[in-house]
Amino acid sequence: MFPEPIFPDSPAIDGNDPLRLFLAIQQGHISSRRDAVVRFGMRSTTVSEHIAALIEQGLVIESATPRQGRGRPSISLVVNPHRIVVLVFKVVSQYLQVVCVNLAGQILQQEQMLAPADGDNSALQLIFKQLHAKVRPAIPAGALLAGISFSLPGLLDRQNARWVFCARWPRMKQLALDGLFADGETPLAITRTMDAELIARQVRSPESTLLLHWGYGVGMAFAKNGVLAEGGYGFGEVGHWRTTLPEQKLCCCGNTGCLETWTALWALGPELLQDKFNLQDDEIRSASLFKTLPLTTSSTMQRAVSLMGDVVDNLCRLFFPQRIIISGPFMANPGLWAQFYDNFMQRCHFIDMPVPELIAGHRSHEFEIYGAARGLLEQGLLRLIR
Numbered sequence: 057m058f059p060e061p062i063f064p065d066s067p068a069i070d071g072n073d074p075l076r077l078f079l080a081i082q083q084g085h086i087s088s089r090r091d092a093v094v095r096f097g098m099r100s101t102t103v104s105e106h107i108a109a110l111i112e113q114g115l116v117i118e119s120a121t122p123r124q125g126r127g128r129p130s131i132s133l134v135v136n137p138h139r140i141v142v143l144v145f146k147v148v149s150q151y152l153q154v155v156c157v158n159l160a161g162q163i164l165q166q167e168q169m170l171a172p173a174d175g176d177n178s179a180l181q182l183i184f185k186q187l188h189a190k191v192r193p194a195i196p197a198g199a200l201l202a203g204i205s206f207s208l209p210g211l212l213d214r215q216n217a218r219w220v221f222c223a224r225w226p227r228m229k230q231l232a233l234d235g236l237f238a239d240g241e242t243p244l245a246i247t248r249t250m251d252a253e254l255i256a257r258q259v260r261s262p263e264s265t266l267l268l269h270w271g272y273g274v275g276m277a278f279a280k281n282g283v284l285a286e287g288g289y290g291f292g293e294v295g296h297w298r299t300t301l302p303e304q305k306l307c308c309c310g311n312t313g314c315l316e317t318w319t320a321l322w323a324l325g326p327e328l329l330q331d332k333f334n335l336q337d338d339e340i341r342s343a344s345l346f347k348t349l350p351l352t353t354s355s356t357m358q359r360a361v362s363l364m365g366d367v368v369d370n371l372c373r374l375f376f377p378q379r380i381i382i383s384g385p386f387m388a389n390p391g392l393w394a395q396f397y398d399n400f401m402q403r404c405h406f407i408d409m410p411v412p413e414l415i416a417g418h419r420s421h422e423f424e425i426y427g428a429a430r431g432l433l434e435q436g437l438l439r440l441i442r
Contacts, residue, residue: 072441073096073098073102073106074106074109074110074441075437075438075441076096077092077096077103077106077107077110078110078115078116078135078437078441080092080095080096081116081133081134081135082135082159082160086133087132087133087134088130088131088132088133089103089104089107089131089133092107107133109441110441113139113440113441114136114139114198115135115136115139115437115440115441116133116134116135116136117133117134117135117136118131118132118133119131119132119134120132135159135160137158137159137160137162138158138159138164138196138198138199139159139198139199139200139440140158140159140199140200140202140433140436140437140440141156141157141158141159141164141195141196141199141200141201141202142156142157142201142202142203142204142205142428142429142432142433142436143155143156143157143188143191143201143203143204143205144157144204144205144206144207144425144428144429145184145187145204145205145206145207145208146206146207146208146249146424146425146428147207147208147209147222147224147249148168148338148339149272149335149336149337149338149339150170150171150172150173150224150335150336151168151169151170151171151336151338152168152169152171152180152183152184152187153166153167153168153187154166154167154168154187154188154190154191155167155191155425156191156194156195157425157429158196158199159433159437161422161425161426161429163425164194164195164196165190165191165193165194167187167190167191168187169183169186169187170336171183171224171225173224173225173226173308174225174227175225175227175228176225176227176228177227177228177229177230177231180225180228180231181231181232181236184236185236185237188236188237200436200439200440201242202243202432202433202435202436202437202439203242203243203244203245203432203435203436204237204242204243204244204245204432205244205245205246205247205428205429205431205432206219206233206244206245206246206247206428207247207248207249207252207424207425207427207428208222208246208247208248208249209222209224209248209249209250209273209275210222210223210224210290210293211289211290211293212246212247212248212289212290213230213289214246214247217232217233217234217244217246218230218231218232218233219231219233220289220290223273223296223307223308223309223310223316224273224308226308226309226310233246243432243435245428245431245432247427247428248275248277248290248291248292249269249275249424250267250269250275250276250277250292251277251284251291251427252423252424252425252427252428253267253269253277253383253420253423253424253427254267254277254278254279254284254427255279255282255284255427255430256423256424256426256427256430257381257417257423257427258279258282261379262281262282263377263378263379263413264278264279264280264281264375264376264377264378264379265278265279265280265377265378265379265380265381266278266371266372266375266377266379266380266381266412267279267380267381267383267417268294268364268367268368268371268380268381268382268383269382269383269384269420270319270320270364270382270383270384270386270387271320271321271339271342271383271384271385271386272320272321272322272339273295273316273320273321273322274294274295274315274316274319274320274364274367275292275293275294275295276292276294276371277291277292278292278375278377285375294315294367294371295314295315295316295319295320296309296311296314296315296316297314297315297367298311298313298314298315299313299314299315299317299318299363300313301313301318305317305318305323308322315363315367318359318360318363319360319363319364321339321342321384321385321386322335324356324357324360325342327356328346328349328351328354328356328357329342329345329346329349332345338421339384339385339420339421340385340421342385343384343385343387343388344388345385346385346386346388346389346392347388347389347390348389349389350391351386351389351391351392352391352392352395357392360386361392361395361396361399364396365396365399365400365403368380368382368400368404369400369403369404372404372406372412373406376409377412378410378412378413379412379413379414379415380412380413380414380415381415381416381417382396382414382415382416382417383416383417383418383420384420387416387417387418388418393416397414400414401414
Protein backbone atom coordinates (compact mmCIF):
# COMPACT_ATOMS: atom_id res chain seq x y z
CA MET A 57 0.00 0.00 0.00
CA PHE A 58 1.14 3.54 -0.69
CA PRO A 59 2.62 5.37 2.31
CA GLU A 60 0.46 8.40 1.44
CA PRO A 61 -2.81 8.90 -0.48
CA ILE A 62 -2.60 10.44 -3.92
CA PHE A 63 -3.59 14.06 -4.37
CA PRO A 64 -2.79 15.20 -0.82
CA ASP A 65 -3.46 18.94 -0.53
CA SER A 66 -3.36 19.32 -4.32
CA PRO A 67 -4.69 22.46 -6.07
CA ALA A 68 -6.42 20.10 -8.52
CA ILE A 69 -8.98 19.37 -5.81
CA ASP A 70 -10.20 22.97 -5.65
CA GLY A 71 -13.51 23.34 -7.46
CA ASN A 72 -13.63 19.67 -8.45
CA ASP A 73 -16.40 18.26 -6.26
CA PRO A 74 -16.45 14.78 -7.84
CA LEU A 75 -12.72 14.49 -7.15
CA ARG A 76 -13.22 15.64 -3.56
CA LEU A 77 -15.89 12.99 -3.09
CA PHE A 78 -13.73 10.29 -4.65
CA LEU A 79 -10.74 11.09 -2.44
CA ALA A 80 -12.92 11.26 0.67
CA ILE A 81 -14.22 7.76 -0.11
CA GLN A 82 -10.73 6.47 -0.86
CA GLN A 83 -9.31 7.86 2.38
CA GLY A 84 -12.18 6.51 4.47
CA HIS A 85 -13.65 9.88 5.42
CA ILE A 86 -17.05 9.02 3.98
CA SER A 87 -18.74 5.72 3.18
CA SER A 88 -22.24 6.78 2.10
CA ARG A 89 -24.11 9.53 0.29
CA ARG A 90 -25.40 10.79 3.61
CA ASP A 91 -21.83 11.09 4.91
CA ALA A 92 -20.97 13.19 1.87
CA VAL A 93 -23.90 15.56 2.44
CA VAL A 94 -22.86 16.08 6.06
CA ARG A 95 -19.11 16.41 5.42
CA PHE A 96 -19.23 18.75 2.43
CA GLY A 97 -22.55 20.53 2.96
CA MET A 98 -23.74 19.63 -0.53
CA ARG A 99 -27.34 19.11 -1.54
CA SER A 100 -28.32 15.46 -1.63
CA THR A 101 -29.25 15.71 -5.31
CA THR A 102 -25.79 17.14 -6.13
CA VAL A 103 -24.09 14.36 -4.21
CA SER A 104 -26.21 11.76 -6.02
CA GLU A 105 -25.27 13.21 -9.41
CA HIS A 106 -21.56 13.14 -8.62
CA ILE A 107 -21.68 9.64 -7.14
CA ALA A 108 -23.61 8.40 -10.17
CA ALA A 109 -20.90 9.81 -12.44
CA LEU A 110 -18.15 8.12 -10.39
CA ILE A 111 -20.03 4.82 -10.53
CA GLU A 112 -20.50 5.16 -14.29
CA GLN A 113 -16.76 5.70 -14.71
CA GLY A 114 -16.10 2.55 -12.71
CA LEU A 115 -14.19 4.47 -10.03
CA VAL A 116 -16.67 3.83 -7.21
CA ILE A 117 -18.75 0.79 -6.32
CA GLU A 118 -21.97 1.06 -4.35
CA SER A 119 -22.90 -2.06 -2.42
CA ALA A 120 -25.50 -3.05 0.15
CA THR A 121 -24.30 -4.10 3.60
CA PRO A 122 -26.30 -6.61 5.70
CA ARG A 123 -29.04 -4.89 7.64
CA GLN A 124 -29.15 -4.90 11.40
CA GLY A 125 -32.52 -5.42 13.02
CA ARG A 126 -35.56 -4.44 10.99
CA GLY A 127 -34.03 -1.49 9.20
CA ARG A 128 -33.25 -1.38 5.52
CA PRO A 129 -29.76 -2.49 4.46
CA SER A 130 -27.32 0.42 4.24
CA ILE A 131 -25.60 1.31 1.00
CA SER A 132 -21.84 1.70 1.22
CA LEU A 133 -19.47 3.46 -1.17
CA VAL A 134 -16.06 1.98 -1.87
CA VAL A 135 -13.36 2.85 -4.38
CA ASN A 136 -12.53 0.44 -7.18
CA PRO A 137 -8.72 0.50 -6.88
CA HIS A 138 -8.27 -1.51 -10.09
CA ARG A 139 -9.84 1.15 -12.32
CA ILE A 140 -6.47 2.83 -12.90
CA VAL A 141 -3.04 1.20 -12.98
CA VAL A 142 0.53 2.23 -13.76
CA LEU A 143 3.52 0.14 -14.80
CA VAL A 144 6.73 1.09 -13.00
CA PHE A 145 10.07 -0.11 -14.35
CA LYS A 146 12.91 0.03 -11.85
CA VAL A 147 16.30 -1.42 -10.97
CA VAL A 148 16.95 -3.86 -8.12
CA SER A 149 20.67 -4.64 -7.75
CA GLN A 150 21.51 -6.35 -11.08
CA TYR A 151 17.88 -6.91 -12.10
CA LEU A 152 15.44 -4.92 -14.17
CA GLN A 153 12.02 -5.08 -12.55
CA VAL A 154 8.48 -4.03 -13.43
CA VAL A 155 5.49 -3.71 -11.12
CA CYS A 156 1.86 -3.17 -11.99
CA VAL A 157 0.44 -0.91 -9.27
CA ASN A 158 -3.14 0.27 -8.79
CA LEU A 159 -4.78 3.33 -7.22
CA ALA A 160 -4.43 1.90 -3.71
CA GLY A 161 -0.76 1.17 -4.14
CA GLN A 162 -1.36 -2.56 -4.33
CA ILE A 163 1.16 -4.41 -6.47
CA LEU A 164 -0.90 -6.58 -8.78
CA GLN A 165 2.08 -8.20 -10.44
CA GLN A 166 5.85 -8.01 -10.14
CA GLU A 167 8.31 -9.39 -12.65
CA GLN A 168 12.07 -9.16 -12.83
CA MET A 169 14.87 -10.42 -15.03
CA LEU A 170 18.60 -10.52 -14.50
CA ALA A 171 20.43 -8.05 -16.71
CA PRO A 172 24.05 -9.23 -17.10
CA ALA A 173 26.72 -6.64 -16.32
CA ASP A 174 27.97 -6.82 -19.91
CA GLY A 175 24.52 -6.08 -21.32
CA ASP A 176 24.41 -3.42 -24.04
CA ASN A 177 21.50 -1.35 -25.39
CA SER A 178 20.00 -4.22 -27.36
CA ALA A 179 20.17 -6.62 -24.41
CA LEU A 180 18.51 -4.19 -21.99
CA GLN A 181 15.87 -3.14 -24.52
CA LEU A 182 14.97 -6.80 -25.04
CA ILE A 183 14.61 -7.33 -21.28
CA PHE A 184 12.37 -4.27 -20.97
CA LYS A 185 10.16 -5.63 -23.74
CA GLN A 186 10.03 -9.11 -22.22
CA LEU A 187 9.08 -7.68 -18.81
CA HIS A 188 6.38 -5.58 -20.45
CA ALA A 189 4.94 -8.66 -22.15
CA LYS A 190 5.00 -10.59 -18.83
CA VAL A 191 3.20 -7.90 -16.82
CA ARG A 192 0.54 -6.83 -19.32
CA PRO A 193 -1.82 -9.75 -18.52
CA ALA A 194 -1.94 -8.51 -14.90
CA ILE A 195 -3.76 -5.33 -15.92
CA PRO A 196 -7.38 -5.88 -14.79
CA ALA A 197 -10.13 -5.92 -17.40
CA GLY A 198 -11.59 -2.45 -17.80
CA ALA A 199 -8.61 -0.74 -16.16
CA LEU A 200 -7.10 2.43 -17.55
CA LEU A 201 -3.34 2.12 -18.02
CA ALA A 202 -2.49 5.66 -16.93
CA GLY A 203 1.11 5.41 -18.01
CA ILE A 204 4.49 3.74 -17.86
CA SER A 205 7.08 5.09 -15.46
CA PHE A 206 10.83 4.48 -15.49
CA SER A 207 12.62 4.97 -12.18
CA LEU A 208 16.31 4.54 -12.99
CA PRO A 209 19.75 5.14 -11.47
CA GLY A 210 22.58 6.85 -13.28
CA LEU A 211 22.37 9.59 -15.88
CA LEU A 212 19.08 10.40 -17.63
CA ASP A 213 18.07 12.65 -20.50
CA ARG A 214 14.42 13.08 -19.62
CA GLN A 215 13.73 15.57 -22.38
CA ASN A 216 14.70 13.04 -25.05
CA ALA A 217 13.61 9.97 -23.03
CA ARG A 218 17.04 8.38 -22.90
CA TRP A 219 18.91 6.42 -20.24
CA VAL A 220 22.33 7.93 -20.80
CA PHE A 221 24.55 5.82 -18.54
CA CYS A 222 24.51 3.52 -15.52
CA ALA A 223 27.65 2.10 -13.92
CA ARG A 224 25.97 -1.29 -13.45
CA TRP A 225 25.79 -1.71 -17.24
CA PRO A 226 28.78 0.22 -18.65
CA ARG A 227 28.13 -0.98 -22.21
CA MET A 228 24.67 0.60 -22.17
CA LYS A 229 24.82 4.14 -23.58
CA GLN A 230 21.99 6.50 -24.58
CA LEU A 231 19.28 3.83 -24.43
CA ALA A 232 16.03 5.14 -25.97
CA LEU A 233 13.05 4.57 -23.65
CA ASP A 234 10.28 5.91 -25.85
CA GLY A 235 8.99 3.58 -28.55
CA LEU A 236 10.07 0.47 -26.63
CA PHE A 237 6.54 -0.90 -26.57
CA ALA A 238 3.87 -1.30 -29.21
CA ASP A 239 1.41 0.98 -27.39
CA GLY A 240 3.53 4.05 -28.04
CA GLU A 241 0.71 6.43 -27.11
CA THR A 242 0.72 5.46 -23.43
CA PRO A 243 2.01 8.40 -21.32
CA LEU A 244 5.63 8.00 -20.27
CA ALA A 245 7.37 9.31 -17.14
CA ILE A 246 11.10 9.13 -16.42
CA THR A 247 12.72 9.92 -13.10
CA ARG A 248 15.88 9.20 -11.18
CA THR A 249 15.48 6.49 -8.54
CA MET A 250 16.56 8.88 -5.78
CA ASP A 251 14.17 11.59 -6.95
CA ALA A 252 11.22 9.19 -7.04
CA GLU A 253 11.88 8.15 -3.45
CA LEU A 254 12.36 11.72 -2.24
CA ILE A 255 9.19 12.94 -3.99
CA ALA A 256 7.25 10.38 -1.98
CA ARG A 257 9.00 11.18 1.29
CA GLN A 258 8.32 14.91 0.88
CA VAL A 259 4.55 14.61 0.40
CA ARG A 260 3.74 15.59 3.98
CA SER A 261 7.05 17.26 4.85
CA PRO A 262 7.77 20.71 3.43
CA GLU A 263 11.18 20.88 5.14
CA SER A 264 14.24 21.04 2.92
CA THR A 265 15.37 17.42 2.77
CA LEU A 266 18.56 15.68 1.78
CA LEU A 267 18.12 12.00 0.93
CA LEU A 268 21.31 9.95 0.89
CA HIS A 269 21.11 6.32 -0.17
CA TRP A 270 23.94 4.12 1.04
CA GLY A 271 23.45 0.69 -0.44
CA TYR A 272 24.28 -1.14 -3.65
CA GLY A 273 25.53 2.25 -4.79
CA VAL A 274 25.70 5.69 -3.20
CA GLY A 275 23.55 8.58 -4.41
CA MET A 276 21.64 11.56 -3.14
CA ALA A 277 18.74 13.86 -3.89
CA PHE A 278 17.66 17.20 -2.43
CA ALA A 279 14.30 18.95 -2.37
CA LYS A 280 12.85 22.06 -0.79
CA ASN A 281 9.12 22.82 -0.69
CA GLY A 282 8.51 19.87 -2.98
CA VAL A 283 10.90 21.15 -5.67
CA LEU A 284 13.75 18.83 -6.59
CA ALA A 285 17.26 20.06 -7.20
CA GLU A 286 18.37 19.06 -10.68
CA GLY A 287 21.45 19.15 -12.82
CA GLY A 288 21.88 18.40 -16.50
CA TYR A 289 21.82 14.69 -17.33
CA GLY A 290 22.18 13.76 -13.70
CA PHE A 291 22.47 14.91 -10.14
CA GLY A 292 23.81 13.62 -6.85
CA GLU A 293 26.22 10.98 -8.16
CA VAL A 294 28.25 11.26 -4.95
CA GLY A 295 29.19 7.59 -5.16
CA HIS A 296 31.51 8.52 -8.00
CA TRP A 297 33.21 11.39 -6.24
CA ARG A 298 36.96 10.82 -6.30
CA THR A 299 38.81 9.94 -3.09
CA THR A 300 42.45 10.66 -2.32
CA LEU A 301 43.11 7.38 -0.52
CA PRO A 302 46.50 5.86 -1.44
CA GLU A 303 44.95 2.74 -2.97
CA GLN A 304 42.94 3.67 -6.05
CA LYS A 305 40.52 0.82 -6.70
CA LEU A 306 38.75 0.26 -10.01
CA CYS A 307 35.08 1.28 -9.91
CA CYS A 308 32.34 -0.38 -11.93
CA CYS A 309 31.91 2.95 -13.75
CA GLY A 310 35.35 2.45 -15.31
CA ASN A 311 37.18 5.09 -13.27
CA THR A 312 39.45 4.55 -10.29
CA GLY A 313 39.29 5.97 -6.78
CA CYS A 314 35.50 6.48 -6.62
CA LEU A 315 33.83 6.69 -3.20
CA GLU A 316 31.78 3.56 -3.97
CA THR A 317 34.91 1.41 -4.13
CA TRP A 318 35.25 1.96 -0.36
CA THR A 319 31.63 2.26 0.74
CA ALA A 320 29.10 0.62 -1.61
CA LEU A 321 27.47 -2.76 -1.05
CA TRP A 322 28.86 -4.14 -4.29
CA ALA A 323 32.39 -3.39 -3.04
CA LEU A 324 32.06 -4.27 0.68
CA GLY A 325 29.66 -7.20 0.44
CA PRO A 326 32.20 -9.95 -0.38
CA GLU A 327 34.29 -9.14 2.71
CA LEU A 328 31.46 -8.39 5.14
CA LEU A 329 29.06 -11.17 4.14
CA GLN A 330 31.57 -13.63 2.64
CA ASP A 331 29.79 -16.70 1.23
CA LYS A 332 26.38 -15.17 2.01
CA PHE A 333 27.01 -12.30 -0.38
CA ASN A 334 25.26 -12.41 -3.70
CA LEU A 335 25.57 -9.43 -6.01
CA GLN A 336 22.12 -10.20 -7.36
CA ASP A 337 20.40 -9.98 -3.95
CA ASP A 338 18.07 -7.07 -3.34
CA GLU A 339 18.81 -4.64 -0.53
CA ILE A 340 15.98 -5.97 1.65
CA ARG A 341 17.77 -9.32 2.01
CA SER A 342 21.09 -7.57 2.50
CA ALA A 343 19.57 -5.49 5.29
CA SER A 344 18.38 -8.63 7.06
CA LEU A 345 21.92 -10.05 6.89
CA PHE A 346 23.58 -6.86 8.14
CA LYS A 347 21.13 -6.42 11.00
CA THR A 348 22.91 -8.77 13.40
CA LEU A 349 26.53 -8.51 12.21
CA PRO A 350 29.15 -6.82 14.45
CA LEU A 351 29.80 -4.10 11.90
CA THR A 352 31.17 -1.64 14.46
CA THR A 353 34.22 -3.88 14.98
CA SER A 354 35.04 -4.12 11.28
CA SER A 355 37.92 -1.85 10.18
CA THR A 356 36.54 -1.92 6.65
CA MET A 357 33.17 -0.71 7.88
CA GLN A 358 34.75 1.91 10.14
CA ARG A 359 36.56 3.41 7.16
CA ALA A 360 33.29 3.43 5.22
CA VAL A 361 31.49 5.15 8.11
CA SER A 362 34.19 7.81 8.25
CA LEU A 363 34.03 8.44 4.50
CA MET A 364 30.23 8.59 4.50
CA GLY A 365 30.40 10.94 7.47
CA ASP A 366 32.59 13.27 5.40
CA VAL A 367 30.07 13.09 2.58
CA VAL A 368 27.14 14.04 4.81
CA ASP A 369 29.19 16.79 6.47
CA ASN A 370 30.11 18.35 3.14
CA LEU A 371 26.60 18.00 1.68
CA CYS A 372 25.26 19.87 4.72
CA ARG A 373 27.55 22.77 3.87
CA LEU A 374 26.32 22.71 0.30
CA PHE A 375 22.54 22.43 0.82
CA PHE A 376 21.97 23.31 4.51
CA PRO A 377 19.01 20.88 4.77
CA GLN A 378 16.57 20.91 7.64
CA ARG A 379 16.51 17.13 7.70
CA ILE A 380 18.63 14.31 6.36
CA ILE A 381 17.34 10.84 5.57
CA ILE A 382 19.89 8.04 5.26
CA SER A 383 18.46 4.96 3.58
CA GLY A 384 19.97 1.64 2.64
CA PRO A 385 20.76 -1.79 4.10
CA PHE A 386 23.64 -0.67 6.33
CA MET A 387 21.26 1.45 8.40
CA ALA A 388 19.42 -1.73 9.45
CA ASN A 389 22.29 -2.47 11.86
CA PRO A 390 21.40 -0.77 15.18
CA GLY A 391 24.99 -0.45 16.38
CA LEU A 392 26.20 1.04 13.11
CA TRP A 393 23.29 3.48 12.99
CA ALA A 394 23.97 4.59 16.58
CA GLN A 395 27.62 5.15 15.74
CA PHE A 396 26.82 7.05 12.57
CA TYR A 397 24.28 9.19 14.42
CA ASP A 398 26.69 10.00 17.26
CA ASN A 399 29.47 10.92 14.84
CA PHE A 400 27.10 13.17 12.94
CA MET A 401 25.93 14.99 16.07
CA GLN A 402 29.51 15.60 17.14
CA ARG A 403 30.83 16.96 13.89
CA CYS A 404 27.93 18.53 11.96
CA HIS A 405 28.12 22.00 13.48
CA PHE A 406 28.65 25.08 11.36
CA ILE A 407 28.76 28.52 12.99
CA ASP A 408 25.36 29.00 14.67
CA MET A 409 23.30 27.10 12.12
CA PRO A 410 20.82 24.55 13.53
CA VAL A 411 21.87 20.93 13.26
CA PRO A 412 19.66 19.07 10.76
CA GLU A 413 17.40 16.27 11.92
CA LEU A 414 18.97 12.92 11.03
CA ILE A 415 16.62 10.04 10.22
CA ALA A 416 17.21 6.41 9.28
CA GLY A 417 15.01 5.85 6.25
CA HIS A 418 13.34 2.51 5.60
CA ARG A 419 10.83 1.21 3.03
CA SER A 420 12.79 2.77 0.14
CA HIS A 421 11.24 0.28 -2.29
CA GLU A 422 7.69 1.35 -1.43
CA PHE A 423 8.51 5.05 -1.49
CA GLU A 424 10.23 4.73 -4.86
CA ILE A 425 7.21 3.01 -6.44
CA TYR A 426 4.87 5.62 -4.95
CA GLY A 427 7.00 8.51 -6.19
CA ALA A 428 7.32 7.00 -9.67
CA ALA A 429 3.62 6.12 -10.04
CA ARG A 430 1.89 8.97 -8.24
CA GLY A 431 1.99 11.60 -10.99
CA LEU A 432 0.67 9.23 -13.65
CA LEU A 433 -2.08 7.94 -11.35
CA GLU A 434 -3.19 11.49 -10.65
CA GLN A 435 -3.20 12.33 -14.36
CA GLY A 436 -5.24 9.20 -15.08
CA LEU A 437 -7.73 10.11 -12.37
CA LEU A 438 -8.17 13.59 -13.79
CA ARG A 439 -8.80 12.09 -17.23
CA LEU A 440 -11.79 10.21 -15.78
CA ILE A 441 -13.00 12.90 -13.38
CA ARG A 442 -13.51 16.21 -15.15
